[in-house]
Amino acid sequence: MSIMITRIEDHETRLREIDRVVEWIRETVNNAHQNGVVVGLSGGIDSAVVANLVKRAFPEEAIGVILPVKSSTKDSIDARAVAEKCGLHWIEMDLSVSHELIFDDIKVKLDRDLNGRARITDANLRARLRMSTLYGVANSLGYMVAGTDNAAEVLTGYFTKYGDGGVDFLPIANLTKREVYEWAKVLGVPQQIIDRAPSAGLWEGQTDEAELGVKYDEIDDYLEGKEISEAAKTRIEHLYNVTAHKRTMPPKPPVEA
Numbered sequence: 001m002s003i004m005i006t007r008i009e010d011h012e013t014r015l016r017e018i019d020r021v022v023e024w025i026r027e028t029v030n031n032a033h034q035n036g037v038v039v040g041l042s043g044g045i046d047s048a049v050v051a052n053l054v055k056r057a058f059p060e061e062a063i064g065v066i067l068p069v070k071s072s073t074k075d076s077i078d079a080r081a082v083a084e085k086c087g088l089h090w091i092e093m094d095l096s097v098s099h100e101l102i103f104d105d106i107k108v109k110l111d112r113d114l115n116g117r118a119r120i121t122d123a124n125l126r127a128r129l130r131m132s133t134l135y136g137v138a139n140s141l142g143y144m145v146a147g148t149d150n151a152a153e154v155l156t157g158y159f160t161k162y163g164d165g166g167v168d169f170l171p172i173a174n175l176t177k178r179e180v181y182e183w184a185k186v187l188g189v190p191q192q193i194i195d196r197a198p199s200a201g202l203w204e205g206q207t208d209e210a211e212l213g214v215k216y217d218e219i220d221d222y223l224e225g226k227e228i229s230e231a232a233k234t235r236i237e238h239l240y241n242v243t244a245h246k247r248t249m250p251p252k253p254p255v256e257a
């Protein structure tokens with residue numbers, strides 16, 4: 001009985017937190033004198049939660065954009081399921097050809113083998129083409145671009161600079177990855193999305209935790225001030241330090257006295 005009451009209380013607390021962020025999104029967009037919100041829909045959990053939030057904030061003025069770049073069809077199927085479950089209007093644009101044109105041209109014009117840098121160059125170009133497309137939609141409709149980074153991603157700089165990091169506001173940047181899952185359940189995100197391993201989807205078989213070299217649970221514990229292994233702490237602090245430049249404005253020379 002007491003477990004059930006705790007669960008109901010937890011659910012109500014989450015709903016109150018969600019309402020506060022929905023109201024914050026409305027204020028942020030209204031204060032900027034914009035009309036609504038666009039978000040990239042990947043089929044992953046972060047964009048699923050943001051999709052639900054923006055739909056609640058702007059029921060008639062929110063849009064999800066599905067942007068495959070040689071992506072698996074499962075990503076698109078899951079992204080559509082997210083949009084349809086919460087009633088979010090969505091469109092899909094395949095960026096594979098645009099990506100190939102630019103990526104091939106970089107290789108040709110540099111006239112050198114990118115070797116170990118090819119995969120990350122390819123991956124980040126995908127994220128930046130998505131960003132350009134989302135701003136194309138935002139400009140067309142007078143909307144703002146919602147980001148999907150959570151607190152663990154912001155801390156570790158696990159995003160492409162000016163790619164998925166290039167957005168107008170970050171509604172779930174205070175949430176640990178665990179809290180993203182909790183919100184997803186309360187918001188009614190389809191189970192198939194909750195069950196997927198987090199992936200940037202930038203290359204075949206990529207998973208966040210394998211690339212980060214640390215588990216989301218450990219990053220979340222670190223964010224919550226809990227004890228974690230020395231190895232995990234060292235790794236997180238290394239990622240934080242080397243990505244500091246992504247969390248600030250570009251540096252400029254000092255003004256001469």
Ligand SMILES: Nc1ncnc2c1ncn2[C@@H]1O[C@H](COP(=O)(O)OP(=O)(O)OC[C@H]2O[C@@H]([n+]3cccc(C(=O)O)c3)[C@H](O)[C@@H]2O)[C@@H](O)[C@H]1O
Nearest residue numbers: 120124127157158159160161163164199200201202211245
């Ligand atoms: N100290 C410094 N001060 C100022 N700028 C500095 C710099 N060091 C590098 N830079 C610049 O930053 C660039 C490197 O940053 P960046 O281009 O972002 O590239 P980078 O951090 O190497 O790669 C992005 C990472 O984010 C991951 N990601 C991307 C997109 C989505 C997701 C996801 O979770 O969905 C994850 C991706 O898998 C990869 O691990 C350099 O090429 C250079 O231009």
Ligand SMILES: Nc1ncnc2c1ncn2[C@@H]1O[C@H](COP(=O)(O)OP(=O)(O)OP(=O)(O)O)[C@@H](O)[C@H]1O
Nearest residue numbers: 040041042044045046047066067148164198199200
């Ligand atoms: N195929 C895609 N179409 C549209 N947007 C995308 C696509 N892939 C990535 N994005 C955008 O880039 C963001 C960053 O991806 P990220 O993988 O961190 O989040 P996610 O896929 O929503 O969640 P997860 O961490 O569970 O994979 C996405 O939330 C989404 O806004």
Ligand SMILES: [Mg+2]
Nearest residue numbers: 042044199200
């Ligand atoms: Mg993903």
